[in-house]
Amino acid sequence: MTIDALTPFGWLQPPYGDRGNVLGEIYCVTLLRGLDPDEVLRRFGARTSTEMSFADLELAVADFTMVTEGGDGGGYVGVVATGDGCAAVEPRGWSGTDDPTLERLSAGTDVVSVLRHDYACDYFHYAADGIVITAFDPTAPEHRSGADSDRLAGLMREFGLPLEESSDEDWDQRHDDLSRHGLARMFAMAARLTGVTFTADLLGGPLLVGAIADLPPPQEPKPGKSLGALLEEVKAASGPETGHGAD
Numbered sequence: 001m002t003i004d005a006l007t008p009f010g011w012l013q014p015p016y017g018d019r020g021n022v023l024g025e026i027y028c029v030t031l032l033r034g035l036d037p038d039e040v041l042r043r044f045g046a047r048t049s050t051e052m053s054f055a056d057l058e059l060a061v062a063d064f065t066m067v068t069e070g071g072d073g074g075g076y077v078g079v080v081a082t083g084d085g086c087a088a089v090e091p092r093g094w095s096g097t098d099d100p101t102l103e104r105l106s107a108g109t110d111v112v113s114v115l116r117h118d119y120a121c122d123y124f125h126y127a128a129d130g131i132v133i134t135a136f137d138p139t140a141p142e143h144r145s146g147a148d149s150d151r152l153a154g155l156m157r158e159f160g161l162p163l164e165e166s167s168d169e170d171w172d173q174r175h176d177d178l179s180r181h182g183l184a185r186m187f188a189m190a191a192r193l194t195g196v197t198f199t200a201d202l203l204g205g206p207l208l209v210g211a212i213a214d215l216p217p218p219q220e221p222k223p224g225k226s227l228g229a230l231l232e233e234v235k236a237a238s239g240p241e242t243g244h245g246a247d
Helices: 003-012 037-043 054-068 099-105 153-156 169-194 227-237
Strands: 026-033 050-052 077-083 085-091 111-117 123-128 131-136 207-211
Touching: 003 169, 026 207, 037 085, 037 169, 037 207, 050 054, 054 077, 054 085, 054 207, 077 169, 099 123, 099 131, 111 131, 111 169, 123 169, 153 169
Parallel strands: none
Antiparallel strands: 026 085, 026 111, 050 207, 077 085, 077 207, 111 123, 123 131
């Protein structure tokens, strides 16, 4: 994999201060195979939805973060259908990186969530069939987590993400390369895994927008009662048995 192959995703990580930085310094993009926008919003917990432009979504997010002081993410997600799936965009948000959310989003399908966070660290999550498979920071791909952290090893190597610790001698050069091209590598991998390519054009049309809500955890099923136990309860409720016939 050469740097040229990453060029289509370079718009996602422009030079610092570049006015072409469309998505800003903090955002999360989740790519989902085979789902429609309504279903994606439902899995994010949205109860209602409305169509709006990306600019209007940013205004809604700005109002939300002003009230919450930014500690609860962006509050809204905009979803657009593309190809065989969807892209879900969270300006100033990161709900798509939460394990419970990823488990819901990936039920029966493949999902990749890419987080850009200029004040913390970027992150890649791959989930399938309700399980977070692999997660890593693109500047330290040798440190991975998830149910099967080595499943994407071949793909990571293909896209220039080394799996071994670097030596002291080449650390600076390696870190510079991974920092400059980490986002492009993550989005290129995401396109391969989900079949959904995230392009700037997707932000030019209407998005289906909903407010993100924390869904309650699934309720633990109450233990059932066996037929024998039910018969014992009926027997106890009817009182002690009485004898029949005279002595």
